[in-house]
Amino acid sequence: MAQAHGAYYVPHSSPWPIVASVGLFTTMAGLANFLNGGALTTMMFGVAILIIMLFGWFGAVINESESGLYNEQVDQSFRWGMYWFIFSEVMFFAAFFGTLFYARQYSVPWLGGAGHRLLTHEMLWPDFRSVWPTNGPSDVGGSFKPMEAWGLPAINTIILLSSGVTVTWAHWGLKENKRSQLILGLAATVFLGFLFVFLQAKEYTHAYEAMNLTLNSGIYGSTFFMLTGFHGMHVTLGSIILLVVLLRAIRGHFTEEHHFAFEAAAWYWHFVDVVWLGLFIFVYWM
């Protein structure tokens, strides 16, 4: 234990965090400016800085890892970091799921005259009946068709669940030092991930063009697109992470014992998977 302590790797001063802060600031200021009607240029510039930062920062960490600077204790710090990062993501999605449940359990029934919030119903929208899905008493965004669960979403569920299997298969390969199984499994996972995103994009296009289901479609459109949209962004991010892990695996990185990056990517992937199951049940199905 004492030895592990002595060798705990504390990096030298690093340029990347301050680059990241400048990049984040430029992105956020640019985005705010864009939302106020300005041009997108500043934000794009900020995103470019962030991308350069990601290459630099992760490059430095990968180099340190490959040159054996990280002992088991450092590895454990990364693990704790990843657990709690995923927990924070869970809470982020919880806010949007909470919103969905609140709207369905309280705000829509209240607008329909249930419970003690009678006055809004009687004074403003006496004709409104509480149903789900709804775009509210003012028919915000015009009439729309809700998304069916048993079409593309069901196929996407199968795709995402299968990708959970392939990533686990890849992990087994890694632990038994079967490199081809590792690479094949990862490649399949990345493919399924991007396929999911592609089909999701098709679904959105269909919703906007054929069903008049948009972000403007009242509370149903809001919760539908924000929940599935943030999930889709996470799938995209997870696919990119897995792609990086795949490229590293092809280069011969990772050993049977030492492969935190792979495991972190896999945890993240399973997290995205579980969120999708929640979405499928509560957004599409019920």
Place this chain on the structure above:
Amino acid sequence: MSTATHVHVEHHDAPPRGIWRWLSATNHKDIGTLYLVFSLIMFLIGGCMALIIRAELFQPGLQFVTPQFFNQMTTMHALVMVFGAVMPAFTGLANWLIPMMIGAPDMALPRMNNWSFWILPFAFTLLLSTLFMQGGGPAGGWTLYPPLVLQTGNAFPFVILSVHMMGISSIMGAINVIATILNMRAPGMTLMKMPLFVWTWLITAYLLIAVMPVLAGGVTMLLTDKFFGTSFFNAAGGGDPVMFQHIFWFFGHPEVYIMILPAFGVISMIIPTFARKPLFGYSSMVYATASIAFLSFIVWGHHMFTVGMPLAGELFFMYATMIIAVPTGVKVFNWVSTMWKGSMTFETPMLFAIAFVILFTIGGFSGLMLAIAPADFQYQDTYFVVAHFHYVLVTGAVFSLMAAAYYWLPKWTGHMYDEKLGKIHFWLSVIGVNILFFPQHFLGLAGMPRRIPDYALQFAEFNALSSIGAYIYGFSQLLFVYIVIKTIRSGEKATDQVWEGARGLEWTLSSPPPYHSFTTAPEVH
């Protein structure tokens, strides 16, 4: 073993020179210093805003500012003090102290530590810049309630995105604290041997990771409601503006404990030192902290008693809130019992700690009054609420930070602070702050509303008194700045242990401690 240690020392001897040392810092002490200096600057900026508020309220009528600007000041004062002064100050203490207290070489994730800090100056540049924009800064209160907040001018997206940045910073800071505490303890430093400051921060970090993302979700919905046509908080589309209040206070109530639990930790370190007795009821302190953290998740409705809630909801939130008095009472009892029959001395940190125990308890009691739902219908949105949360946040959180600064400053700088000036600072603060906030209880009970730049004549005397207190308290903080700078530059050499009764690993290091605290882990028995 010794070779490993040796290699380590060679690698990281001296910090880089000049400004780059601070921009690229990975050292927990450097980053802790950055946090503390940043929070002191924010404390002064937020304090200036408070003084503008109190100048306007010195007498009835409109004297100095427009009502719109007054509302910008109340909003910004809160955002700056909560996210810019108190939270970063505690993170700064965590950075400086946790590795030294648990026998670690540094924080677990040093580069991320740097990023957690350096996001903050940028986030507050974004936030403070809104004061100079068309339509001014946010003026609808720090709680950002829709639909009012959606009427903010150009400032709106800047405010939302700066809150996002503060959230990212807090989450990363909290992840780092948890990873450090769970993974970097010296051999023998079991969980139930950890100093209470470490314990309270472990639980605080958990709260931060649980609720900051919820706030991020809530303000994202505000952003999309404003710019992308969603209907989360729009009843016409089937949403509900009250839903934002639920989301906000699900974050907001734990947030209150994020600002006070580390303060409990600080006080639990200082009182035993100057009472020269071990802390009374260590394990009950740990369990009380955990209980308060748990309860903080199920009491948010007490911020919304008058908004309209089913009766069952009012009752649940009322009783759940009152239960918090039990673990908090355990803590106050333990602090008092620690002092009971101790060999007490009254150096500046101890004075602030004792003032904390008394004045925070006053704030706790006014909180209990507010927890009574039917009584809250009378008190809500009055100066009684303002008095309540300033007793817990100023004489609570900020006093504990002052106590911490005096207590550990000799360890950090290697110099003793000027005890006489410290005591003057304490007495000016404690007298000023009570003249400032105590009359506000009476104003609130008499019906004076919050967030109003003008008021009826019958409130004039107490307001004038309150403003005088504000200026005494505000300007006496300049004395604190002077004392800190003086201590950094000169002063009597501090010993390693600094205080006769001080116990714990940080006091075994030299004053100031070496650049890397424990390159070889100490054995804890």
